[in-house]
Amino acid sequence: MGLENLAWVVLLLPLISAAVITLFTLRNPRPSAQISIVAVVLSFVCSIVLYGVFRQSPPTYAASLNWLDVGPLHFDIAPRIDAFSLVMLLIVSGVGGIIHIYSFGYMHGDPGFGRYFASLSLSTLSMLGIVLASNFVMMFIFWELVGVSSYLLIGFWYQRPSAADAAKKAFITNRLGDFGFLLGIILIWGILGTVRFDELEATLLKSPAALGIWTSVAGLLIFCGAVGKSAQFPLHVWLPDAMEGPTPVSALIHAATMVAAGVYMLCRVIFLLALPPVWPDWLGFLQSYSVLDIIAWIGGFTALLAALIAIQQNDIKRVLAYSTLSQLGYMVMAVGISQSNPVSGPDPSPAMFHLSTHAFFKALLFLAAGSIIHSLHHEQNIWRMGGLRYKMPVTYWTFLIGTLAICGIPPFSGFFSKDDILASAAHHGVGLFLLASLVALLTTFYIFRLFFVAFAGTARVELAQHAHESPKVMTWPLVLLAIPSILSGVWGIDSYLGRFFTRGEAGHEYGWFEHLLAPFGHSPLAAASSLVAAGIGISLAYTLYRRAVKDPLVDALGPIARAMRSNFYFDELYAFLIRCTHELLARTAAFIDRVLIEGFGVRGISGTTDILGRALRLVQTGNLQTYTFLFALGVAIILVIALKH
Amino acid sequence: MVRLEHYIIVSAVLFCIGLLGVIVRRNLLVIYMSLELMLNAANLALVSFSRFTNNLNGQVMVFFIITVAAAEVAVGLALIVALYRRRQIAHVEDLTSMKF
Numbered sequence: 001m002g003l004e005n006l007a008w009v010v011l012l013l014p015l016i017s018a019a020v021i022t023l024f025t026l027r028n029p030r031p032s033a034q035i036s037i038v039a040v041v042l043s044f045v046c047s048i049v050l051y052g053v054f055r056q057s058p059p060t061y062a063a064s065l066n067w068l069d070v071g072p073l074h075f076d077i078a079p080r081i082d083a084f085s086l087v088m089l090l091i092v093s094g095v096g097g098i099i100h101i102y103s104f105g106y107m108h109g110d111p112g113f114g115r116y117f118a119s120l121s122l123s124t125l126s127m128l129g130i131v132l133a134s135n136f137v138m139m140f141i142f143w144e145l146v147g148v149s150s151y152l153l154i155g156f157w158y159q160r161p162s163a164a165d166a167a168k169k170a171f172i173t174n175r176l177g178d179f180g181f182l183l184g185i186i187l188i189w190g191i192l193g194t195v196r197f198d199e200l201e202a203t204l205l206k207s208p209a210a211l212g213i214w215t216s217v218a219g220l221l222i223f224c225g226a227v228g229k230s231a232q233f234p235l236h237v238w239l240p241d242a243m244e245g246p247t248p249v250s251a252l253i254h255a256a257t258m259v260a261a262g263v264y265m266l267c268r269v270i271f272l273l274a275l276p277p278v279w280p281d282w283l284g285f286l287q288s289y290s291v292l293d294i295i296a297w298i299g300g301f302t303a304l305l306a307a308l309i310a311i312q313q314n315d316i317k318r319v320l321a322y323s324t325l326s327q328l329g330y331m332v333m334a335v336g337i338s339q340s341n342p343v344s345g346p347d348p349s350p351a352m353f354h355l356s357t358h359a360f361f362k363a364l365l366f367l368a369a370g371s372i373i374h375s376l377h378h379e380q381n382i383w384r385m386g387g388l389r390y391k392m393p394v395t396y397w398t399f400l401i402g403t404l405a406i407c408g409i410p411p412f413s414g415f416f417s418k419d420d421i422l423a424s425a426a427h428h429g430v431g432l433f434l435l436a437s438l439v440a441l442l443t444t445f446y447i448f449r450l451f452f453v454a455f456a457g458t459a460r461v462e463l464a465q466h467a468h469e470s471p472k473v474m475t476w477p478l479v480l481l482a483i484p485s486i487l488s489g490v491w492g493i494d495s496y497l498g499r500f501f502t503r504g505e506a507g508h509e510y511g512w513f514e515h516l517l518a519p520f521g522h523s524p525l526a527a528a529s530s531l532v533a534a535g536i537g538i539s540l541a542y543t544l545y546r547r548a549v550k551d552p553l554v555d556a557l558g559p560i561a562r563a564m565r566s567n568f569y570f571d572e573l574y575a576f577l578i579r580c581t582h583e584l585l586a587r588t589a590a591f592i593d594r595v596l597i598e599g600f601g602v603r604g605i606s607g608t609t610d611i612l613g614r615a616l617r618l619v620q621t622g623n624l625q626t627y628t629f630l631f632a633l634g635v636a637i638i639l640v641i642a643l644k645h
Numbered sequence: 646m647v648r649l650e651h652y653i654i655v656s657a658v659l660f661c662i663g664l665l666g667v668i669v670r671r672n673l674l675v676i677y678m679s680l681e682l683m684l685n686a687a688n689l690a691l692v693s694f695s696r697f698t699n700n701l702n703g704q705v706m707v708f709f710i711i712t713v714a715a716a717e718v719a720v721g722l723a724l725i726v727a728l729y730r731r732r733q734i735a736h737v738e739d740l741t742s743m744k745f
Contacts (some may be wrong), residue, residue: 622741631666 003049004059007079011128013039018121020116029113036117037100040124044093064608067138075195077141080134083500087493088131088264091359095256096124098477101150102367103248105372105473113159116156116246123149127257131264136185136195139265143181143225146258147174148482153253154245158348166241173238177228184221187214188272201271208275215278219291222269230262230328233302237570239325243317247370250317255324256363260355263331266287266295267348270338270501274346282508292346296336296428300435303329307442312553312564313447315380319450320362323406326439327358333436334421337428350420352555356489357413359606361405364481365447368399371478376463382450383550387459391467398453398478403451405485407444407534416489419530423523435565444537452545460549515591652693659686673725675737684714 017039023033050538064078100120107116126149129142148171155167189195191211192203203210211218226232231239242254253259266273277290286294306325311320331351338346372388372395373380389396408419418440425433459465469475484491511570522526544552554561563569619630659682666679688707695703729735 624737624740625668628664632664632668 001632002059002062003053004023004062004079004081005109006046007062007081007132008044010050011079011125011132013046014121014125014128018118019123021121026114026118030494031545032114032117033100033104036121037097037104039121040093040097040100041136043124043128044090044097045085045641047053047085047089047093048463049223050081051090054086055083056084067107068348071443072193073189075135075137075514077138078134079132080190080197081132083496084267085131087352087356087497089128091356092124092127092131092257095359095363095481096127096252098480099248099252099256099363099367100612102251102370103246105471106248106370107246112156116153118153119149119156120249120252123153123253123258125149127261130261133268134197136188136197136240137178139268140178140182140185143178143229143265146229146253146261147171147178148183150174150242150253150258153249154242156245158604160244163244166244167360168240168297170238170242172190173235174228177224177235179216180221180224181228184218184224185361187218190216191541197268200269204271204275209278211275211278212375213278213280214582215275217280217283219273219275220294222272223291223295223476226262226266227298228262228334229265230259230332231302231325232329232332233305236325237308237567237574240318240321240567243315243321247317247366247373251363251366251370254321256359259324259328260331260359263328263335263355264353266332266335267352267501270335270348271333271345274338287558292336292338292381294332296337296432298636299329299332299334299336301329302326303333304435304442307439307446309564309567310446310549311442312561313446314382314565316372316382316385316454317366317380318452319382319446320365320369321366323443323447324362326443327354327362327406330421330436330439331355331358333432334424337424337432339427339583347498347501348425349494349501352497354417356493357370357405357417357485360481361402361412361414361485364485365397365402365406366479367474367478367481368395368402371395371468371474374470374474375467379463379505382453384461385454385464387455387464388456388467389455392469393471394475394478395611398475398482399451399455401482401485403447407537408530409534410531411489412486413484413489415530416494419523419526420494422526422530426523426526433526433529437533440530441533441537444534445541448538448541452541453548456545498592536571599633649693649697652697655689656686656690656693659683659689671736671738673728673737676737677721677725681714686708741744 015038017035020035021032025035056546058081062079063080064076067075067077102115103116103120107113110116126142126145130139130146133139133142151167154170155164157163158167185195188200188211191214194200194203210217228235233572239254239259243250245254269634273291273295275291277287279286303326306322306329310319310322310326314321331354334351335348338348338351371392372385375392376385379385401412405414408415410416422433422436422440425436459467517570551561557564567570621627663679663683663686666682667676670676670679676711688710691703691707691710695701695707725735728740732739734740
C-alpha cells in the first residue's frame with residue numbers, strides 16, 4: 001500500500017457519501033449536507049497530499065480493479081496519476097468543495113435538500129472518475145455517470161415542466177455525442193486491441209499509421225463525445241437550458257467541471273487526435289484537413305456563436321451559460337491549435353490552463369449570480385435589477401473580480417490563459433487569431449453589459465431596492481473563489497502542464513513576478529490584441545449600458561438582435577428537422593408496430609384462436625349420447641380408411 | 646358346418662345392437678345393459694378366435710374380462726343408484742351439468 005492508493009480514497013469518498021445519504025439520511029437535511037461536504041473536503045485534502053507527494057515523480061502503479069475480462073476484451077478500473085490528472089483533481093475537488101459549502105446556504109429550506117446533496121456527491125464522483133480514468137472504458141463509464149448526475153441535478157425541481165424538459169434535453173443531446181464516442185472507442189479497440197491510454201500512446205508513437213484508413217475517423221468520433229459533453233456546435237443547445245437547475249449546480253457542473261470533461265478528454269488523447277490525417281475514400285474531400293483543424297474551427301465557431309447570442313440575453317444565468325459555451329469553444333479551439341513539438345507531439349497546455357482559470361472565475365461568477373438571485377427571491381432578469389452595488393458589497397466586489405478575470409485584464413488569471421491561447425492562435429494562422437480576438441472583444445462586452453446593468457445605476461424595480469447581502473455561508477465561498485480567480489494565472493499551472501505534455505522539452509519555470517510579465521515578452525502581439533479587445537469591449541459596454549434603462553441594442557440592431565435573443569433559432573431549426581426526419585421514422589415504425597405486428601400478428605393469432613375456440617365450444621353439448629355417436633362415427637371412419645388401404 | 650365367420654358375424658351384430666342401444670336409448674339402465682352387450686360381443690369374438698386358432702390366450706383373456714366386468718357392473722350400478730337417489734332422474738339427456 002503506497003500513497004498512490006489515496007487516489008482510490010479520493011474517488012470513493014463521494015461515492016460513499018452519495019450511498020449513505022440515499023440510504024439513510026435522505027429525509028434529514030443537516031446530516032446529508034454535512035456528510036456530502038465532509039466527503040468532498042476530505043477528497044480535496046487527499047488530492048493535495050497526492051499532489052504534494054507525486055508532483056515531480058508520478059507513480060507508475062496504483063491498485064487496480066479488474067472490471068471485465070471477456071475473451072480479448074480486458075480492462076481495469078485503475079486510477080492514473082500524473083501531472084495532468086493531479087491538477088484537474090485539485091480543481092474539481094477544490095471548486096467542488098467550495099460549491100458544496102455554498103449550496104448549504106443557497107438550498108436552505110428546500111424540501112429536496114438530501115436528494116440534492118446525494119446528486120451533488122454523485123456528480124463529484126463521476127467527474128473525479130473521468131479525471132482519474134486510465135482507459136477509454138473507465139472514462140466512458142464515468143462519462144455516462146456524469147450524464148446521469150447532470151440529468152438528476154438539472155431536473156432537480158422536477159415539478160417544473162421546464163426543468164424536467166431541460167433535463168431530458170441535456171441527457172438526450174449528450175447521448176448523441178456519446179454514441180459517436182462509444183463508436184470511436186469500439187473502433188480503436190477493434191483495431192489496436194487495447195483501450196489503455198498509455199498502451200495506445202506507446203503504440204501510436206511507434207507506428208502512427210497503426211489505425212490505417214480509420215485514423216482520422218477514430219479521432220473525429222472521439223471528438224464527438226467532447227462535442228456533446230462540452231456543448232460544442234452543433235450539440236450546444238442543451239447547455240443554456242441546463243440553467244433550469246439550481247444555481248450552484250450550474251456553477252459546478254455546467255460551468256466549472258463537468259462541461260470541462262470534454263476538453264480534458266481531448267487533451268488526454270491528444271496523441272490520437274494529432275496523428276497525420278488519413279481519411280477513407282468516401283471522406284476524401286476532407287483530405288487536406290486534420291482532425292485538429294476541424295476541432296479548432298468547430299471550437300472557434302462555437303465561441304463566436306455563443307458570444308454573439310450572449311450579447312442579447314436578459315436572464316443573468318443565461319448570459320453566463322452562453323459565456324460558458326463561448327469559453328468552452330475557446331478551449332476546444334485551443335486544443336485544435338496546439339503547437340506541435342517535434343519530440344513529443346502537440347502540447348495542449350493552453351487549453352488546460354484556460355480550463356483551470358475558467359473553472360475558478362466562472363464558478364465565482366455563477367455563485368455571485370446565485371447570491372443575487374437568492375437575495376432577489378429568484379428574480380433572474382437583469383433589467384429588473386440595478387443598483388446592487390451598495391446593497392450587496394461582497395457579491396459586487398467578487399463579481400467584479402470574476403468579470404475582470406474573464407475579460408482578460410492583467411493581472412487577473414484570465415489574462416494569462418487567454419493570452420496563451422491567443423499566442424498559439426497567432427502562431428497557427430491569421431483566421432483563427434482574428435476570430436479569437438473578436439470573441440475576446442465580445443466576451444468583454446457582454447460580461448460588462450451584465451455587470452453594469454445589474455450592479456450600476458439605480459434599482460429599476462421595487463424588489464431590487466430591498467436586496468440585501470446573502471448569508472456568510474454564501475459570501476465566504478465567493479471570497480475563497482476570488483483568490484484563485486485573481487492569482488491562478490501566475491501559479492505556473494501552464495508551465496507545469498507544459499512540462500508534462502512536452503516531457504520537459506518546453507515550459508520553463510518562472511518566478512511569480514516573471515510570470516506577470518511573461519506574456520508581453522514571448523508574444524507581444526497576442527498580449528496587445530487581448531488588451532485592446534478588452535479595452536474596446538469595456539468602453540462600448542460603458543457607454544451603452546452605464547445608465548441604460550432598457551437595452552439600446554434592441555432598436556439599433558433590429559432583427560439581428562431578435563435572432564440573437566432567440567439563440568439564432570437553433571431550437572426551432574432542430575425541432576423542424578426532428579419533425580421532418582425523426583417523426584416520420586417514428587410514424588413508420590408506429591404503423592409497422594400497430595398495424596402489421598400488433599394487428600395481424602398478435603391480434604391475428606389471438607383472434608383466430610378465439611374464434612376457433614368459440615366454434616369448437618358448440619360441439620360440447622353435454623349430451624353423453626352425442627359424444628358416443630361422434631366417437632363411434634370416428635371409429636367407423638378410421639376403420640373405413642384403414643381397411644381401404 | 647358353423648365356421649369362424651358365422652361367430653364373428655353374430656359378434657358384430659351383437660356389438661352393433663349394443664352400440665345402437667347406447668346411442669339411442671334414454672334410460673341409463675338400458676344404456677348400461679347395451680354396454681354389457683357390447684362387452685359380451687367382444688368376448689364372443691375372442692372365444693371364437695381362440696377356438697378356431699387353437700390358442701388358449703383368448704379364453705384366458707375372456708375370464709379376465711368377465712371378472713373385471715363383474716366388478717365394473719357393481720361399481721356402475723352403485724353409481725346409477727346413487728345418482729337416482731340424489732337427483733331422482735335416470736335419463737341421460739338430463740345429465741348435462743358437465744357442459745360448460
